[in-house]
Structures are given as structure tokens and as C-alpha cells.
Amino acid sequence: MITKEQFQTIVPDVSWKFIEPYLGIYEEVLEKYEINTPLRKAHFLAQISHESGSFRFVIENLNYSAKALFAVFRKYFPTLAAAELCARQPEKIANKVYSSRMGNGDEASGEGWKYRGRGLIQLTGKDNYKAFSADTGQDFVANPDLVTQPEWALSSACWFWKKRKINQFADADDIHMVTKRINGGFNGLEHRQHFLDEYKRLYNIE
Template identity: 45%
Template sequence: MPITEQQLLQILPNASHVAGVFVPALNTAMAQFGITTPLRMAAFLAQVGHESAHLAAVVENLNYSASALQATWPSRFPAALAAQVARKPEQIANIAYASRMGNGPPQTGDGWKFRGRGLIQITGWVNYQACGAALGLDLLNKPELLEQPVYAALSAAWFWQSNGLNALADNRKFEAITKRINGGLNGQADRMEIYARALEVLA
């Protein structure tokens, strides 16, 4: 049951400028990864809608202030360092994501190269490698492919299926889905709002 542009705009009203591009991309991705029932589609669209600011953002925004850096990554950004790199996204990424998720140390630039991309932010060398292998893409050399609507959607659907989120969606375990994507419950009110709309539209 593919989604129509009209349905997508009822679910994500702020996506009007990109809906036409994303409808075929989302339909292809959802069909390929088994996101094909109203329950699964509603949960998926709510999560990707929130994560991407209604399909507007397919690359992670790392333009943090010093105080936001300390709040988000307290162990990685002591006060002096936070002040030094505030509002410098590339430096922030290289420190925040250094020596994690398969990335090398800050000087390799891996943090910036493999920052969050796609509708569910794929982040880190290991995840780019796994996603690329699953989709048949060389994401280690061309990470920016995930900024294209078709691959932004496919990477999100791959992440969804490979993390067992269809089963959680079947059981309406929406909070558990958020935790698996986000690590916590950031933005849960907005996610729930979109989910409620999606369930209504797709019923």
C-alpha cells in the first residue's frame, strides 16, 4: 500500500517543498524493507519525520554553542575546549565522534566524514560500512550519497529493519522504537503527535 503525496502532507504538513521528491523514495524504501502495514508505516514515518525535521534535514546539524556541547557530550567537551570549537561543526564532529563506531582519532576527519546522514541519521564508519554493504553502495568513499532522497530513505528503512523495529511497530511499542533510534526519548512529544496523525491517515 504505497503512500500518496496527499497522505504524506497530512502526516508531515511542513514537508510541502520536498514531498513530491520523497514520496517515491519512501515508497521504494518501505516496500524493500517490509514496512508495508499501516502500523509499521505510521511508526516509521513518525520517526523519520521527527529525525529529519519533516524531511528537511538529511545531514546532521552540528552547529552547537559551547553550552550545548557541554550538555550533549560532557566528557568530550570540557569548558575550555567547548568555548574553542563552538559553532565550528567540522571540528565538533571530529571530536564528538572520534575513536567510536569504527572512526579513527580526531585528526583522521572520520567524525565529520561519517556524521549523521539520511532520514534516520546513520553515523560512524561501522554503520556506513554496514549500510553500504546492505544497499550495494560505496558509502565509505561516497558518504554524501545518503543525502540523496532515495538513499536517505533506503538507509532509514535498512536501519529500521535491521534493528527489529517492524516487530516493535506491530506491537505498538512506540517508546521502545524511539529509544532504539535515539538512545533516549528526545522529542518524544513531537514523535507521538506525528504518529497519531499517521495512524489516522493510514487507517
């Protein structure tokens, strides 16, 4: 078990107050999803540290400016004027961007907002909430905010990791493929590598 002193000394970029709720449960949860070697744990913790803003965020921030919407979601906001209509309105943004896909209903259904990203690796879309519910016996479809609780924020990230068969790339110490499976590309690779180096020191991996 990692101690508070080890963690604070070796992984200083993650605040103890954010990681503390997870350290009492993470060994058991990770084992359940076969994230059960030092190298697998190092890769997993590096990725979720990056994805969650060092464990600070367990729900998607959709408070985009018009310029950000136009840059990130140009498919849905083809002009800056179109983006202005939804800027700084997270619920409206989610319902537009996530409508009629990932199992969600149309924009008017409100399911884009209801099933926005939650957890340490942003579980998103009604289909994923259904699948996660089926595998755990919890009803996240009716109660999606449960995924923000530490046990389920962590479990949903582990579930995604196993579903995407990421252990094989962690075993090969291939941060590029691990990141691609998580992110779809290589966004934030340098930051992920920084965390990986820290977690490798924590687990005494040469």
C-alpha cells in the same frame, strides 16, 4: 499510494516540498525492508518525521554553541572553556566527538566529520557506512554524501530500522520501545506521538 491532497490535509506539519521527493519511491523502498503494513508505515513515518525535522534535514547539524557543547557533549568538553575552543566549528566538533569510535580513525584522520550523521535517521560512523555499503552494493565509504540523496536517505533509515528489529515494536503499537530503539531514550516522545496520530489517520488506523 498517498495523494498530495491526502498528505497535505492529514499531515499538515510536514511541508509538501520536503516530502515530495520521497513519495514516488517510499512504497518500494519500505517494502524492501519489510515496513509493509499500515501500522509499521505509520510508526516509521512518525519517527523519521521527527528525526529529520519534518524531512528538512538529511545531514547532521553540528553548529553548536559553547553552552550547547558543554550540555550535550560534556564527556568531550568537560568545561565551558574547553567548549569555547570548538564552538561554532562543526568540522572540528565532529572530529573530536566521533574520533576513535564507530570505526572512525583518530581526531586527525578527519573521519569524524567525513562520516557524520546523514540520512533521515542519521547514519553515523565509518562502521555503519561500511555495513550499509555491503548490504546495498553502493560505496558510501568513498562517497558518504550519497546518503543525502532521497533514495539513500530513506533507504538508510529503513536499513537502520530493520537492523534494530523495530518492526516487532511497531506491530505491538509500542511507541515507547520504537522511540527507544531509534533514540536510545524517549527524547521528543510527545512530538513523535503527534506525528504517529497523524499518520494513523492517513492510513485509517483506529
